[in-house]
Amino acid sequence: MNTLDQLLKPKSVAVIGASIKDRRAGNIVMKNLLLGGFEGAIMPVTPKYPSVCGVLAYKSIDALPITPDIAVLCTRASRNVALIEELAQKGISTVIILASDMARSDNEISIQDRCLKIAKDSNMRLLGPNSLGIILPWLNFNASFSPITALKGKIAFISQSAAVCTTILDWANDKNIGFSAFVSLGNGLDIDFAELLDRLSMDSHTEAILLYVDTIKDARRFMSAARAASRNRRILVLKGGRTASGRKAARLHTGGDDTLDIIYDSAIRRTGMLRVNNTHELFAAVETLTHSVPLRGERLAIITNGGGPAIMAVDTLLERGGKLAQLDEETLNRLSTVLPESWSHSNPIDMVGDAGNRRYVDTLNVLLDSNIADAILIMHSPSAVSPSEQTAQEIVDAIRAHPKHKQFNILTNWSGELTAKPARQIFTQAGIPTYRTPESAVVAFMHLVEYRRNQKQLMETPTSAEPVHIGELNHAKQWIEEKLEQNHTLMLDTHQIGSFLKYFNFNVLPTWIASDASEAVHVAEKIGYPVAVKLRSPDIAHKSDVHGVMLNLRNSVEVANAAQAILDRTKLSYPAAHIHGLLVQGMGKLAGGEEIRIKVITDNTFGPVILIGQGGSEWDESIDAAAALPPLNMTLARYLIVRAIKSGKIRPQKLPDPMNIDGLSEFLVRLSQMVVDCPQVQQLDIHPLLANGNEFTILDADLVLSRYKKDAHERLAIRPYPVEMEQKLTLKDGTEILLRPILPEDEPLHAEFIHKVSKDDLYKRFFTDVGEFNHEALANFTQIDYDREMAFVAVTYTAGNPTIIGVSRALINHQNSDAEFAILIRSDLKGIGLGKILMGKIIQYCKDKGTAQISGMTMPTNRGMLTLAQKLGFELDVQFSDGTADMVLRLND
Structure with a gap:
């Protein structure tokens, strides 16, 4: 049984630290439970009083006559470690912690960390600390410290801020707006947004969900849950910490990292949720959503x-x-x-x-x-x-x-x-x-x-971009390994990384190194004027700090003067800096181009992030850039560019050959592939990228590499396409197939595939007569979250053109206890072993993922499916009266 059931569907509650004194948490929680009309058992625990609010009190946790579904800790932080131990011994599965100062150390380990360890060891779940509690209006359950209760309604509210909770409640009551659940996460030590989104998005009383977010601690879990939930429910997000000072306050309030607001903004958009900027907008949005x-x-x-x-x-x-x-x-x-x-x-x-x-x-x-x-x-x-x-x-x-x-x-x-x-x-x-x-x-x-x-x-269905050739990708990985053979972290400049960038089909302006002003003149004479001369120093991150970039130098005198001036300024401003000479580049093809700055950074919460904005030396990432999380496809890359233009982050000039958005989108998709497949790329700063129509040239770039020994995809907030699951096989009739995970770009192929499945087979698959599948339905089939569902397609190729001939899929619940499978094969291709191959692939995937069981349902008349399932070891439960046949295969204990 999922332990969140006790939190969201409680039948009994104990109030630890119940009190008869007004304004004490233990008194307010007791009154709220009683006034709310909760019909389950309410058990105050206190050694001081025989009863609280007219209800018989128990002197200790051990004295409770039954094990409650929820215990509300209304006690000081210093007492909570011992109390959590007692609650664990009693077998209580869910505890709400109201205390706010549990991050302080007690014997070198914080109080909250000690409580969390006890909870994990005993399969206990914690809401809080620093929680206001929980209100479940449809159960008349108000286990909160709030002076206001919630009306019944169809909106769930989850907040990290108790003050925002009470503000929303006060306003909502005045507007006659009700809630299906009102949950104060507090610091989110254990129970977090992701779990609650998973549960509340399936709740029959909930039609919309509101979130107040200070910080996110597990980006991938949050992104995965939010994307799934937003397909079923409308979700609004009010995110605090838009400014540097606001982010600092958020870290002090709930912990977390100093993630730029533009990254949160990108993450929220990527999941399909809607962000509002302030409480005024939130109030307006709540009223609109409600009605x-x-x-x-x-x-x-x-x-x-x-x-x-x-x-x-x-x-x-x-x-x-x-x-x-x-x-x-x-x-x-x-x-x-x-x-x-x-x-x-x-x-x-x-x-x-x-x-x-x-x-x-x-x-x-x-x-x-x-x-x-x-x-x-x-x-x-x-x-x-x-x-x-x-x-x-x-x-x-x-x-x-x-x-x-x-x-x-x-x-x-x-x-x-x-x-x-x-x-x-x-x-x-x-x-x-x-x-x-x-x-x-x-x-x-x-x-x-x-x-x-x-x-x-x-x-939206993405178009395809030309992928980086696997051979070039392998060369890029080998190049990185060689660079890091003697170094844990390495900073490299344009001259050093030109060959690496070319593996990804990036055009890099040729660069020469000069040790001094005299050699810079020699290089300039060789390559032809005009030229650019730039400082080369690993210790100076921004060349603009010392006016370290001089452009359009048209003769030897200008080059010599500019080069010497750069070196002199650097020595004067940064006497300890290591100077590795100068970079010299030609400028013959630079006229009439758009300068774009593109940067890859690694955020502590969301992992790699791609930033884009107008080129220029004065660049504040939090103000001048738009952000996107890899992996990117052509559609997502285009949205990033368009968003940057609309928000003024990129200000296109009126040029004879204006920047081609599709070409820049393809550049970003290749950059995304670099980020996904090369985890050692800690940072890449392209400053600038010159765009002349559909030609894109990197003029200057700095790369930071760092050793990375874990799974390359673990660091990404969004699970990329699992190319490692691709498999080439041969069917009984000699047909060669590629068995691979489904792609968003497969929507047209999937539509063609369904057209070649008979109405009878479609009826057996969907338990109803189906007509044409619209774009939304096809997008749901092809645009999946690889973290929580999988679909494998069998693809054949004729003259290089792909055709889908079968698909198996599994939708895994968030506890990983069950995967619901489905399979569909082109009706004219039965009997060649395709069904067994597709089922074997999806079963092995679930085994590897540690899923407890895989299950499915079909009709008793679907003899082919039932025979295959039986051969694969499924237990069958055929109910002719209901017209259903259940199939279950145990995978992992």
Whole structure:
């Protein structure tokens, strides 16, 4: 039994350190449990009092009559090690720790580390420390230190900050917004975001999940769980620590590393979640999520009785990349029949300041009847001819009466306070999102749009990029091994790494080394003017610190003067620095190009990260770069570039031959392959990359290598394509196949494959009649998380063109206790041993992963599948009455 079941579905609870004194944690938790109406056993534990809040108390943990599902520790940190030991001896599986100062050392080992060791040894789970507790409204369970409880609802909230918890609760109660679960992680010593996302994304009471994040400790687990959860539930993230000072505060609050905010931003986008920037946006987004339907499109229509507020709304919409709905001729004509002649005749639909209730309702009905918008924002400024409350109520009635109202997202903005507040309350009670300002209403709408875009990006089919040839990749790996043979860490410059970069098909500007100014002149005369001269020193990370780069030197005098000046400045500013001479490069082909800076860094939490921005010596990564996590495909690389351009990180010039985005995308994909396959690459700084149309030339680069003995893929936040699982085989009829993991790029091939499977075979696979599979369904088949699921495809090649002829897949639960398998073979290719090969491959994969068992379900009439399963050792349970046949194979104890 998963121990989170006790946390999320408790039937009994013990309060350790229960108290009769007001404002003590042990008293507040007891009162919250009792006032909440929890029907399970509530057992206070304290040696001081015979009862607490009218409930019989027990003098010790050992005296408890039953083993509770949860124990809430309301005691000082110094007592918790001994208490955790007692709870372990009692067999209690889940403990909530409220104490906040457990990171301090006690006998050289921190209190929380000692508690965690006891917990791990006894299979106990810990929530906290520094937790506010947990509230489960659907169970009337409030085991928290919060002064406010939560209403029943369909949003789960998980937070590392107790203060954010109470703030959200206070606001939500005022807005009549409820929750399915309210979990305060605290420092996340044991139970973390990943586990809770896995569980709550499958919870029937939960439709959306909100996260407040200070830091993430296990990036891969978080990314994997978040990506899976975001396919089933809408997830919003409020992330603190956008600035350097904020990151420092977050580290002090919950621990973790100094990860740049742009990296978190990239990670959140990559999983399909939506990030909000502040509590104001979070409140707006929560209200929208609570009452919204999935957007069909992004067009917003605006109804208003005032031009000024509508203009502010439009400005905010367009500044954030939104789309204003266009009124078609039919809608214009219909609106003209219900509005005065002076109405705006465009969107925003300004009904003029004397608009009364009837005008609002008639205009709304015209829009609901039309198909010109996907969402409608209704705005109201205080007006004597349109009383706020009456207008609001009539709009609510009109929305409820219209048969198509559920097809639209309807938002309202009633500006003002005294007259507007009762109207906003009417909308709140009716479940219609309402906002105080035009800007906040539009921002809330854009959250829906951005979420939709993130999900579409998650599902987009990538095009293929030319991979680095395996022979060149092996040469690159050998080059690294030779460089690190005598060194643990090594810093190399452009001249030293040119051959390495060329293995990845990167064009590097030829570079020569000169020991002094005289030799620099000699090199320049040899290669031709103009030239660039650059400092070469392993001790100076940024050449710009000493003006160590001089460009467009056109004769020997300029070269000699520039070279000597670089050397003199360096010796003056950094007398202890080792100077290894100068680099000399030609500049003949540099005119009219775009300078881009690309950097690979290794983050302590997320591992390797690719940064991109405008070229230049003054470069602050946290401000001037956009980030992406490898591995990248063409689609992800393109999104990174476009995002960098839209955010001003790259500012394209108007050039005769502008930078080719597809070409730069391919460059980034090859760079990503370097990062994935060469774990010794600790850092690579390309400064700059010159882009001339579709030609990309590295002008300068610095590489840091470091020995790495672990699994190359362990350091990545996202599991890359497991090329090591590819296998060439021959079928009974002599057909040669490549058995390999599925790729996102396989979507068109997978669609062709399904077309060649008979309707009867598809019915047996999916237990229903299936028609055409749309893009979203095919993307779900092909874009998988290799950390928690696997699909192997059998591929044949005819004249070099690939064809998928069969697929087996396994979806593994997050406890790794069961893998649900499925298999599908092209209907005209049965009887040649393909099914056995595909099943054998997926079984071996699950064995290697340590999965306890593999299971599947088919129909009793599917004799071929049942016969194969029986031959492979599966236990069968055929139920003809239910029309099902279960197959289970035990793999690992």
